[in-house]
Amino acid sequence: MRPLVRTLWSxxxxxxxxxxxxxxxxTDAWVRATPPGARTAAVYMTVNGAATADRLLGAATPAADxxxxxxxxxxxxxxxxxxxxxxxxxxxxxxxLEPGGAHLMLIGLxxxxxxxxxxxxxxxxxxxxxxxxxxxxxxxxxxxHAH
Amino acid sequence: xxxxTRTRTEGVVSADAARRSVPAxxxxxxxxxxxxxxxxxxxxxxxxxxxxxxxxxxxxxxxxVALVDEHGAQIRPENLRGHWSLLYFGYTYCPDVCPxxxxxxxxxxxxxxxxxxxxxxxxxxxxxxxxxxxxxxxREYVAYFDPELHGLTGSPQExxxxxxxxxxxxxxxxxQDGDNYLVSHSSSVVVLDPAARVRAVLAPxxxxxxxxxxxxAVAAYGTASH
Numbered sequence: 099m100r101p102l103v104r105t106l107w108s109x110x111x112x113x114x115x116x117x118x119x120x121x122x123x124x125t126d127a128w129v130r131a132t133p134p135g136a137r138t139a140a141v142y143m144t145v146n147g148a149a150t151a152d153r154l155l156g157a158a159t160p161a162a163d164x165x166x167x168x169x170x171x172x173x174x175x176x177x178x179x180x181x182x183x184x185x186x187x188x189x190x191x192x193x194x195l196e197p198g199g200a201h202l203m204l205i206g207l208x209x210x211x212x213x214x215x216x217x218x219x220x221x222x223x224x225x226x227x228x229x230x231x232x233x234x235x236x237x238x239x240x241x242x243h244a245h
Numbered sequence: 246x247x248x249x250t251r252t253r254t255e256g257v258v259s260a261d262a263a264r265r266s267v268p269a270x271x272x273x274x275x276x277x278x279x280x281x282x283x284x285x286x287x288x289x290x291x292x293x294x295x296x297x298x299x300x301x302x303x304x305x306x307x308x309x310v311a312l313v314d315e316h317g318a319q320i321r322p323e324n325l326r327g328h329w330s331l332l333y334f335g336y337t338y339c340p341d342v343c344p345x346x347x348x349x350x351x352x353x354x355x356x357x358x359x360x361x362x363x364x365x366x367x368x369x370x371x372x373x374x375x376x377x378x379x380x381x382x383x384r385e386y387v388a389y390f391d392p393e394l395h396g397l398t399g400s401p402q403e404x405x406x407x408x409x410x411x412x413x414x415x416x417x418x419x420x421q422d423g424d425n426y427l428v429s430h431s432s433s434v435v436v437l438d439p440a441a442r443v444r445a446v447l448a449p450x451x452x453x454x455x456x457x458x459x460x461x462a463v464a465a466y467g468t469a470s471h
Contacts, residue, residue, distance in 0.1 A: 133389035135382055140340035178429040197345045205425050239348055
């Protein structure tokens with residue numbers, strides 16, 4: 099199963115690479131290292147806008163069963179995580195996914211995410227196609243010097 | 246008496262009066278200053294401090310809820326007496342705001358220690374998701390952020406009573422699709438005083454140094470006025 103997945107990933111990457119050249123780019127991506135037993139994790143990044151607006155439609159990773167786009171909706175002192183069908187990537191400015199705001203939620207982690215490792219993530223954009231990124235796992239606890 | 250003196254010579258009387266009234270004036274001014282200071286201080290202590298969140302004018306008792314801690318031990322409000330308590334409602338499957346807030350609480354804890362604030366404080370993640378968050382699960386989760394953080398949970402009914410009393414809210418979906426479902430919850434931090442009464446609610450964003458300033462103001466107000 100694994101080699102097949104990897105092959106498909108490579109193919110997806112080859113197919114997507116030319117399409118993504120003029121599209122949005124991703125910087126500052128990181129994923130929160132998981133506490134013991136956690137089955138979920140949040141991925142943050144900046145999706146830099148291209149000349150034209152685009153939309154992030156979803157993502158996939160071999161590290162988890164599913165990836166969802168989430169936003170934190172503040173409402174009457176409550177935080178509600180809401181699944182978004184897509185996230186707008188405005189031309190130029192782009193969009194920031196950051197703690198306490200929008201993020202990609204990895205659901206059903208295959209294994210805990212250890213700091214120093216990386217997670218392969220495939221982002222699907224409406225116009226630009228697929229962007230493949232390697233997301234570093236970061237220990238964002240107060241005593242860890244990161245972010 | 247005074248009138249008669251005044252008819253003698255103006256200058257002598259003035260000098261005499263001045264000699265007598267200087268200490269008197271000083272006393273009056275000092276008294277006024279003291280009164281003003283006392284009034285200002287009293288106002289400051291009897292008016293809840295302005296914080297990022299709000300302070301209850303009258304502390305609120307907790308109802309007799311039965312909860313379990315991260316070791317599976319039963320916890321009732323009386324077990325929360327003798328120290329300040331910071332309560333945050335969340336759940337361990339929460340990937341973003343819960344880790345963010347627990348990191349903030351752990352930073353707050355360290356900053357209190359750094360600043361030498363001697364108040365005893367305990368920290369609790371109250372899981373509103375008892376179906377997935379067993380005491381064991383809570384224990385390993387909170388310890389990851391700081392070995393001294395605690396976990397609390399309970400039946401949905403007990404959690405609802407606690408939430409109502411602490412101005413917290415949460416919503417667990419009725420139809421729980423396997424192990425993957427999302428829970429809504431307050432993003433505030435509830436401050437209980439050493440009598441286990443609700444004293445204040447700290448609103449997000451939880452910035453540790455602001456939380457320290459707000460908490461110490463709440464504690465000073467609580468100690469002075471009640």
